[in-house]
Amino acid sequence: MIFSCSSLGDNVSETSATAWLRCTAALLNEIKERVRTAQLRAALAVNRELIPLYWSIGWDISSRFDTEGWGTKVIDRLAKDLGTEFPGVEGFRAVP
Numbered sequence: 495m496i497f498s499c500s501s502l503g504d505n506v507s508e509t510s511a512t513a514w515l516r517c518t519a520a521l522l523n524e525i526k527e528r529v530r531t532a533q534l535r536a537a538l539a540v541n542r543e544l545i546p547l548y549w550s551i552g553w554d555i556s557s558r559f560d561t562e563g564w565g566t567k568v569i570d571r572l573a574k575d576l577g578t579e580f581p582g583v584e585g586f587r588a589v590p
Contacts, residue, residue: 555569
């Protein structure tokens with residue numbers, strides 16, 4: 495949606511100051527709503543990608559346990575390596 499206050503014209507007089515403020519407030523509200531909508535769409539897109547990723551990682555780890563067995567430090571090794579590779583990303587540490 496494109497916002498326009500063109501009906502106010504270039505000459506903002508004392509009497510039209512209130513209308514100008516209303517128009518500016520309306521523009522601000524529209525921009526805020528567009529930002530919130532974009533943020534929500536971005537979060538949903540991220541989740542659409544991450545949920546299958548996490549599921550497949552869990553599947554791979556489970557398969558590795560089937561192959562190597564419990565007690566082989568699979569989680570500890572993966573957590574250390576992934577934490578090193580992605581230092582700013584949380585969630586790769588082994589939880590006791």
